[in-house]
Amino acid sequence: MRTTSARSSATASGQRVLILSAGVGSGHNSAAAAVQQACAARGDIAEVQVLDVLQVSSVLYRAMLGKGYFVLVEDLPWLVEWGYDISNPPFRRRGPIDPWTRVNASPVVSAIKRFRPTAVICTHFLPAQLLASLILRGVVDAKTAVVTTDYDFQGLSLSGAFHKIFVAREEGRMELMALGLPPDRVAATGIPITTQPNPPPVRDTTKPPMLLISAGATGGDYAVSVVRQTLHMRSAFTATIVCGHNDALRQRIEALVASAGDRYRVLGFTTEMPQLLQQADLFVGKPGGLSASECMAAGLPMVLVNPIPGQEVRNGDYLMEQGAAVRCNAAATIGWKIDEVLREPGRLQLMQAAARRTGRPDAAADVLSELLGAPSRPLVVSRAAQRTILAASEQRFVATDLTGPSSLVRLVDRASGSTVALLQEEELVDLEKRYATTDGDLVLRPGRASLVLRWEERRLLRAMLRGDDALPVRSEGPRTPFRDLPR
Template sequence: MDRKVLILSASVGSGHNSAAAALETVLRNSNDVTQVRRVDVLQTTPDLYRTLYDDAYFKLVEAAPWLVSWQYDLNEPPFKLGGTASIWDRLNTTAISRSIREFHPDLILCTHFLPARLISLLQTRGVLHTRMAVITTDYDFQGLWLPNTFSRFFVAREETRQHLITLGVPADRVATSGIPVRHELGRPVDRPAVLDRFGLSGEVPAVLVSAGAAGGAYATTIVQQLLHRPEPFQAVVVCGHNAELRQQVDALVAGHTDRFTVLGYTTEMPDLMRVCDLFVGKPGGLSASECMAAGLPMALIDPIPGQEERNSDYLLERGAAIRCNYDTTIGWKVGELLGDPERLTRMSAAAAATGRPHAAGTVVSQMLTDTDDSLWISHGAQRSLLLASEDGLAELDASRRVTALHDPESGRSLALITRSQLDSLQRATRTDHPQEMTVDRSRMRGLRSLRVDPFLLLTLHQMLGDRSQMTFSLS
């Protein structure tokens, strides 16, 4: 089958684009796809919007991390800010919205919540008919990622999937795939050749110090402390795009080039990850998932409040990482680990067990195989999911509990509504069959006159699509 696929990301950090690129690689090797486009949505927006969305966020991380943590926790429940793009986002994404409609893709894969919420808006308005998958890029769920309509929601770990199912999201719409990483990480590596290329002997532990793509200044602190460690090791320090940082690190290790190799930005991180014994850096979703895919233990530095702290929790729980809580003891903590090779071996095994090097292939395979329509979440169900997340299911009134409408033939969930919405619909349609109901487009106006919830009618209208009627079963 010939299909057009659109991959949408947003360059808030480098991870979302990296995940998108991993998906693109798999898609371009698929015989079922005729066209693949990958677009960084932020790069199509006005300069002011892009600056506020990206640069301002990282400045806030530096100046007021407590505020970032508060904002993350505030938006953790789903639908706190609704299920589609905000007015501010809509005003600044008109160009990409028009481009998406003109391309008219059969399938859209989103690796950031901004394009996911934008696509859900276009689908809700009826100006775009497509299937959308949302692919999360951190180990924990954050509410902004869940839109009011989607075909499949991919998460990094099973606990996250169970959390969403418990809240009420249909199980058939949530899949545990892992975070998409570069395909090289799932392949064997020519270890002797890589070691030789980077001046590593292979006789002592190799430490990979990463400053991230942007080049975080914390790398100098790490190197300064490692210089004084007595344990035998060699280190590769990757400074990213920060030329000034590379000069500083070069100056620090002058006279110690037998132990330290300094690089700028490199595309050879998959090779380095597969031959090194310990990664020292921040626990971004992509960095962490790539390390896990390579079986590379991590020493975690200065996680961003919110998603990176949650990533840290998971990696520590899995036994694949240590966390350096004090800037003053990074070198000591790394040295202690290097001096305990048995522990390092156990951590490497834990990392390999956690990793999902074929996550991108899992996502693409499922979405090219799956031909089901979108799931629609009614306004009332959105509110119920929010309340269940904030107050707990036990506090949710029975009338506000969510229930799914299913295709009776395939069993696939079609819509998520509340119990009270279902009861009102059954009364209005005088449905006698307790497990099945038919919705007819010609009767929709009559249902309005019977004061059926207009948001429910909107959901039913969206679920019908181009069909004149549909029969669905009740869960």
């Protein structure tokens, strides 16, 4: 008999949505704010809460993950690229959360228990990994989503238990399905961005093109080089330069462009960035996932400068593939590169049209709709299945081509039709020995696994059953010998 959960009682009075982020850069928190805004537009959400998990962790932990990352970006970019590549294969690290992270996660776990969410949305891999652990331990009974904030999928975002994973583009969805993830658990929605209440203004084509230069994001000396190069451009243009909280940089740039009259406008931190994106004709700056998504939604093509190795380089590759961006690899030619875009007849307009096609302004609303409408049971990926997915990724196999003991099979809830588990085939054979009925059906039940030898099985059953006494499932996937994964 089904036991009453926090979810069922809370849902009667409306959804309780918890959004977990991590302040490593601004993008993850910006995506969280976008989802929060989308929650306000729905009538079925009773309460929403946003929590930056780093803000409730220790000062040392926060400094190592937050500030430490940007120190590496500035001084050792090659190490950032190496770290991105080495952590990119999904499930490279399996098993429990390390003790240091677990200690720092204690305040987050307490906050989750106090809030009693019916849905949890993670915009960073740290809370996503934590939520997977809580689902498997039976601590959390809420629909859980992982939202990626870059155009390329990064393997750290894939956890061992979740309800939905949202990627930025269709190629990421195809990648995950090629690795063995079921299509009913992966959606390509775009990256969540905040939306503006008023329709965008019509760009005045009779005026010179307006450049929007994100100087605060590109860093001090490099930003000055970018602006200095625009002083040599032959094309007619105006430029708005946003320096953020970097007052010293703002003063340097103001002095640099003082002789150019009113062609340049230099701003510090501003809350009018959404309006500036709508007014501009060409953006000059770094291709962070959120910045790029905001530009695409505004139909604003980009000139990419000084991208962070790893995710920003890959973001840039995608935007250039779509025809919505150009990249300049040398500061000395940035002015020439922008000139090339502005002087070639029709090129800027073609890039603007490509940006509009690429933009996904409704991503946040789509994430909410898909998660809240998702099946109540999570997808659980066994540790053995995680090994198969990792090996398939590293050896460039399409997981669905594999058969044999280490191939992937899916357990599908007969009632809802949703995939509830990914297992290795030899695990399925083991389950069938204990849970097959006399007529050949497979009905999972609690309490039938050995307390010592079946720890993994018991943890998977706890997450799949969610308090039920029985769960009829069917298996899908390879059952005949063909080719096993190389050892």
